[in-house]
Amino acid sequence: MDKFYHSVRLEEELCKGCINCIKRCPTEAIRVRNGKARINSKFCIDCGECIRVCSHHAKKATYDKLDVMRNWKYTVALPAPALYSQYNNLDDVNIVLNALILMGFDDVFEVSAAAELVSEATREYLTLHEDQYPIISTACPTVVRLIRVRFPNLISHLLPLKPPIEVAATIAARRAMEQTGLPREDIGICFISPCPSKVTYAKAPLGTEKSQVDCVLAIKDVYPQLLSHMKAVGEDMLELSTSGKIGVSWGRSGGEAGGLFTENYLAADGIENVIRVLEDLEDQKFTNLKFVELNACNGGCVGGVLNVENPYVAEVKLKRLRKYMPVARSHMENQEHAEEIVPWTERVSYEPVFNLGENMMESFARLNQVERLCRKFPGLDCGSCGAPTCKALAEDIVRGEASENDCVYYLRENLHRLSEEISILADDLHAGGSGGHETLNILKEYIQRISSEMSLLDNKEDEEDG
Amino acid sequence: MEGIVLNYTISPDDFTRAGEASSDVKRKLKQLGVSPEAVRKVAIAMYEGEINMVIHANGGEITVEITPERILMILADSGPGIPDVEKAMQAGYSTAPDEVRSLGFGAGMGLPNMKSYTDDLKIETKLGVGTTITMEVRLE
Structure with missing residues (x-):
């Protein structure tokens, strides 16, 4: 699988x-080109911010439809703890788990149960790896992807344990094979997901060669059916739940860290906050921290x-x-x-996708060029060129993906200058200066340049209309 | 090859902005493909320097020169100067006022950290005139 596989897509x-x-993309991965948003797959970390912010619903997450369950002889549902937080007045998780069986799954395995194993393994890892403090959680695939492309110095701090989704899938698949005698390919492990980032994980995981998750369903699709x-x-109803407070708490920010029985932790949520914490961690601004829990989404x-459900209401429901x-x-100890x-x-x-050039020589020349271009541009960060900031446009230009004329202000200034020069030439001609014929030719040339630059503006409008 | 020169003005008494210059340098070094280890050293040393300029010297100017061989950081201020450089280089020695310490700064590790994270550090200081600190991180 492509190491830059993405589940966040554009509906053109x-x-x-x-x-x-x-404007909202935290890694500046999106550009508007020819009137359509384009996602740079090397920069994108599948955080889902663009899905949240697009008022035209043009950003979509790829995931499986409910009928995917028919692809296997035996299916196991892996509900994320966030699923429980969607329902009002839920007193017993077993109601949700039994309903999943009624919905057609042959078995269920709670991700929160696997989360308790990961919590236990993390506690042990923390006691044995003081030299690696602060240890950074790897449960949120978006955070791991962000660190992979932007924070090379923090890779050695990553907790090298699989996320609960993967541990759950592995145990569930083994159990299903043992109980049914079916080969692995006849068993479908179906994760019920709160986010597209987990879809990306299932298709192209980091930290493991191949995920045991066979399909990913969206909580929003499962929710009404299950109700x-x-x-x-x-x-x-059957007693199917095998998790407690620690496991279920993983559904919200601070839940994972809370299961580690230490005060020396930091928990941050929301991608912008996560980036700020990572920047500061890289500069070693924190001391005495054992663990850092990071979730790309607000609230976890x-x-x-x-x-x-609204994340903060969902959190209240989870607490209840x-x-x-x-x-x-x-x-x-109970898990084989x-x-x-x-x-x-x-x-x-580390994947150095933000390098400006192929090698250091090229990168140096390009960075100098970026600095020069930035001085030329108005610094308004208006986005009209299709890049989020003037600096991003400058970087696109040196990478050969855009041109100076994409900046409407630069283009406008060019037009002004040309028309001023024309009027000087015309004055000259009027005054009967020497070489009248030659001046006339230059004048014609200028007028042609102006109209060709004007047509660039027309193109831009066409693109936006189209 | 053309080197890169970056200039920053550090504004006084604004802790919320301290670190902006070092963040910008960090971002650019990553774009250049400088080794992560060198990026880390520069980021830590320069942030310490920036904070020092905010706490002690009413801000100042930072110039960063980058070539494929080395990163040179020149931090110049017109602050009070350092009366005893040897003492200031000792770990834990601090003259930071209480309000600065209450923000979690002023632990007396500024200069010692700047020294340990760089390959070369020079201090020129004159009482009542100012201080210029030149730090170098060499690239392989």
Whole structure:
């Protein structure tokens, strides 16, 4: 699978070519070209901000339709803890889990149960790796992707343990094979996701060669279906839940860190805040921190774009739900092969996608050019050129992906200058200066240049209309 | 090859802006493909210097010269000067006022950190006139 695979896509016919998404993208990955937004796959980290901000609904997350379940003989649902937080007055997780069976799944395995194993493994990892402090959570795939392209110095701080989704999928697949005797390919492990970032993880994971997740469904698709089945769940429902407070709390910011029994942690959520924390971590502005939990979405996983409920309301519901739960119900010692299932099997390495050139020589020349261009541009960051800032346009130009004339202010100034020069020439001609014929030719040339630059502006308008 | 010269003005008494210059340098070094280790050293040393200029010297000017061989940071201020450079270089020695310490700065690690994260550090200082600190990080 492509190491820059993405689940966030553009629905071209819906895109109006406005500048909302280019302004909000935290890695400056989007440009408007020919009137349509284009996502640079090397810069994009699948955070979903553009999906959130696009008022034309032109940004879409790729995920599987509900009927994908028919592809396998036996299916296991892996509900994310965020799913529980979507429902009002939910007192017992078993209602959701039983409803998933009624919906057609053959079995369920809670991601929150796997999360408790990861919490336990993290506690042990923390005691053995003081030299690696602060250790940065790797549960949010967007954060890992961000660090991979932008924070090379922090890669060694990444917690080399698989995220709960992967641990859950591995255990669920093994259990299904043991119980049914079916080969792996007949078993479908279906994650019910709050975000597109997990879709990306399932297709192109970091830290493991291949994910055991076979398909990813959106919470917003499952939510209404499940609601009707939940009403049908009776008193005789099965006890299917195997997680407690620690596992369920992973659904919100601070939940993962809360399961580590240490005060020396930092938990930040929202992609802009995450970037600020990573910048400061890189400059070693924090001391005495053991663990850093980072979630790309506001509020944590409850804030993912595939949820239905407002993240902060969802958080309240999660708190209510976990109130009478036991602390934890899944433990490493009760899980066969847990020690080999949980750790990463592959390292994450730096992808220097933001380099300006192919080599240092080229990068130096290009950075100097960027500095010169930035002095030329108005510094308004208006976005009319299709890049989020004047600096981003300058970087595009030196990479050969845009031109100075994409800046409407630069173009306007050019036109002014040309028309001034024309009027000087015309005056000259009028005064009967020497070489009248030659001046006339130059005048014609100037007028041609003006009209060709004017037509550039026309093109821009066409693009925007189109 | 053409080197790159970057100039920054550090405004006094504004802790919220301290670090802007070092962040910008960090971003540019990454775009140049400078090794992550060198980026880290420059970012830490320069941030320390920037903070020092804000705390002690009413701001100043920073010039950064980048070539493929080395990164040179020149931090010049017209502050009070350093009375005892040797003492200032000791870890934990601090003259920062209480209000600065309450913000979590002023632990007395500024100059020692700047020295340990760079390959060369020179201090020229004159009481009542100002201080110029020149730091170099060499690139392989």
